[in-house]
Amino acid sequence: MFRTNVIDMVGLPGMFGEGQCHWDQVTRILRSHWYHLTLQHHQEGRTYEATLMVDSEPRLQQILLGQGDDLRVTDVLVVTPSHMNGTSGWQMETLVEATLGEDENECSVCLLEVHTGAIYHSSHVAGFNRDSLTNLHPIYQASMIR
Template identity: 50%
Template sequence: MFGEGISQWHTVSRLLKTHWYHLTVRAEENGRSTELAFMIDGEQKLQHMLVAQDSHISITDIQVMTPSHMNAKGAWSMEPLAKVTIGVDSDGCEACLLEVEGGAVYHNSHSPDFRPDLLTNLRPIFQSSMIKTA
């Protein structure tokens, strides 16, 4: 209906107010370059996409979409992502630290006593140097 390589969607629905990632991906095949957008839920899927890059598929941009309870801006916000780190908090729960290009650091913990400096077993998932500029 829309022609080769064209698609359209109308709605995406999410139940939980959790952060997610918007990836811009460049795919090259038979001398043709196509840009795709992926909406990724969770660090495991983000890491899978990062590892899957090769000479034909590369991530050129990653933005993080954060809900207001994470970014303290009163509304959802999409910002360029600089770094993602996973760690374990003082309650033994996994927590994610998101650093955006502007320098702000957000976390996904719902603990009122959460302190990023007390995270243990820190594992970097993403750094901005892992993507290619468009």
């Protein structure tokens, strides 16, 4: 989840369109992964590009399923904290596949395969083994973008 503060709002609510606000910055409290999407929106013969920061797999899936002639996802990156990617800091990498499953406690766990072939997981269980997941279902595959 991303959090905003009213002092970071640019302009007045609605000045960029009904229901729209712009922000100088957003805050993220949790040290969990999120998605950075590039979208192309086609409207009245023009193409607009936008970046969308997505917090969860259900929201990512909703956006992917919502693609059509006027809106398409052109790039999906995953941003992972150090405890997931095994480095000393956050990393942004091209996402190849995202899969959800359940661990032995029936908690949702996400498996993330990135362009290097590395596979990260969202579990906080010590000694986690991804082969122990059940009810696996893909949320994203690179072939889902155009």
